[in-house]
Amino acid sequence: MKILFHDTQGKMPFEQTYVDQAVRFFADTLFGDTCYNNLHLEIALTEPEEDGCLGETITYDFDEVSTPEFIDITLVKHLSDEDFMTTLAHEMVHVWQLATGSLIVDEETLNISWHKFVNHGDDYNDTPWEQEANEYESILVDKWKHHVDAAKNQKT
Numbered sequence: 001m002k003i004l005f006h007d008t009q010g011k012m013p014f015e016q017t018y019v020d021q022a023v024r025f026f027a028d029t030l031f032g033d034t035c036y037n038n039l040h041l042e043i044a045l046t047e048p049e050e051d052g053c054l055g056e057t058i059t060y061d062f063d064e065v066s067t068p069e070f071i072d073i074t075l076v077k078h079l080s081d082e083d084f085m086t087t088l089a090h091e092m093v094h095v096w097q098l099a100t101g102s103l104i105v106d107e108e109t110l111n112i113s114w115h116k117f118v119n120h121g122d123d124y125n126d127t128p129w130e131q132e133a134n135e136y137e138s139i140l141v142d143k144w145k146h147h148v149d150a151a152k153n154q155k156t
């Protein structure tokens, strides 16, 4: 998996290498045995928007035969430690949903399919992919914290 950071220096609460490790940890946890070597993630930061949204995951890499490999994550600048990690974990759930074909966006109609069924008209936060991301984000962050603590304890 390739991870590219765009203009993030000093605008994230953590060093890039630490964020890189967290992204790989979230991917390992989510993908399990599913291969994700071909993934190209680009991570960029943006100014906060009025809708209060802290992050976004987008891909334009849909085609008929394969799942997307080029996926962009955007996070709001200068988030707190906690908000940053939780948002990153949330967006990684969407990366996993897109890269495994659970979540498909039709580029022409903008219809969104979830496990092959077109989903119409749910309120955004009630959609199954948002519910899944909301459910998994804190589980992932807890696992990451345990992982970091365990690594620290090994060194001392």
Ligand SMILES: [Zn+2]
Residues within 6 Å of the ligand: 090, 094, 129, 130, 133
């Ligand atoms: Zn979401």
